Amino acid sequence: MRIIRFSVGDVLKMKKQHPCGADTMKVLRVGSDIRVVCTGCGRDVTVAREKLEKNIKSVIPGDVQNPQNT
Numbered sequence: 001m002r003i004i005r006f007s008v009g010d011v012l013k014m015k016k017q018h019p020c021g022a023d024t025m026k027v028l029r030v031g032s033d034i035r036v037v038c039t040g041c042g043r044d045v046t047v048a049r050e051k052l053e054k055n056i057k058s059v060i061p062g063d064v065q066n067p068q069n070t
């Protein structure tokens with residue numbers, strides 16, 4: 001099993017896209033549960049880490065991303 005590392009501010013590219021059409025989520029909080037916000041519609045979601053990791057395609061470091069949400 002692959003371990004995916006990410007931290008607050010990183011953007012996660014997801015395998016499954018959000019209903020709004022965006023497939024990237026920005027990390028707001030990391031713990032046993034991960035809080036992410038959709039970069040498309042701004043909706044934030046809390047997901048169990050294990051569940052989220054299965055859905056990550058790649059991690060885009062936050063520093064190189066333009067801020068897309070407020």
Ligand SMILES: [Zn+2]
Nearest residue numbers: 018020038041
């Ligand atoms: Zn969305």
